[in-house]
Amino acid sequence: MGMARTRNGPTPAELALLGMLADGPAHPYSLDSKLRSGFASAEVAFSSIYAALDRLEKLGLVTSRPDAGARGKARRVYRLTPGGRNALRASARQALASPLAGARPNDLGIAMLPLMARADALAAVGEARKALGELRRDVPADEEAPYPQGALALHRSILLAAEERFYTELEKLVQRSHPDRSRKRAEDESAE
Numbered sequence: 001m002g003m004a005r006t007r008n009g010p011t012p013a014e015l016a017l018l019g020m021l022a023d024g025p026a027h028p029y030s031l032d033s034k035l036r037s038g039f040a041s042a043e044v045a046f047s048s049i050y051a052a053l054d055r056l057e058k059l060g061l062v063t064s065r066p067d068a069g070a071r072g073k074a075r076r077v078y079r080l081t082p083g084g085r086n087a088l089r090a091s092a093r094q095a096l097a098s099p100l101a102g103a104r105p106n107d108l109g110i111a112m113l114p115l116m117a118r119a120d121a122l123a124a125v126g127e128a129r130k131a132l133g134e135l136r137r138d139v140p141a142d143e144e145a146p147y148p149q150g151a152l153a154l155h156r157s158i159l160l161a162a163e164e165r166f167y168t169e170l171e172k173l174v175q176r177s178h179p180d181r182s183r184k185r186a187e188d189e190s191a192e
Contacts, residue, residue, distance in 0.1 A: 009091040010061070013044040014052050018080065018088040021062060025079040028053065053078055061087050100159075110170075118178045125171045129164065136160045 010018060020026060020034050028049045035044055044052070056062040061084035064076040080088065106128070113121055136157070145153055 009087060009094065010056070011052070012095075013048065014056055015088070015091050015095060016044065017049065017052055017056065018061065018084055019092065021078060021080045022085065022088060025077045027067065027075050027077055029075070031078075056084065060084070113174070113178065118174060118180045121174045121178055122171065125167055125174060129167045129171070132160055132164045132167065136164070 009015070016035065017031060020031050026034075028046075032044075032046050032049055035049075053062060053064070057064055057078075060081055062078050063081050064078045067075045067077045109124065116124070144150060
């Protein structure tokens with residue numbers, strides 16, 4: 001996920017960091033650990049956490065201080081400012097009100113289907129279905145989990161199920177409608 005600033009507020013990665021800081025002051029290491037444990041779906045490299053926190057601090061949304069109890073190189077402790085809390089509330093509301101929109105990573109592959117042999121298209125669809133099955137096994141659909149984690153698990157589970165259904169239907173469409181270019185391609189290549 002890119003760290004580019006959006007016109008409407010913090011990036012998804014920055015919003016995730018602000019949300020974690022709403023629980024109280026934290027070190028970048030603990031923020032990274034929380035992200036890895038599934039706090040939010042924002043993908044943030046550890047090195048990007050520092051850059052994002054620096055930007056948030058320059059914007060006045062967080063403040064930091066050295067951790068007095070740390071040995072060796074002083075670690076910094078970050079906390080939300082009142083302005084950061086307000087920006088977090090506004091950005092979280094905007095994020096919740098924004099359903100999926102825009103291009104998805106597989107849209108380009110779907111648009112390029114006519115360039116593929118039927119066997120290649122079906123193989124790619126099979127790979128996607130396998131990957132989705134593995135993802136679904138890793139995402140608990142536990143509506144009984146504490147709120148809002150249960151809502152997040154439910155959302156991920158439903159989206160993965162919808163994506164699986166799409167690939168099932170795409171496989172049928174490719175089998176039914178995709179021209180078998182493998183024979184034509186072999187003929188074209190032998191003519192060259």
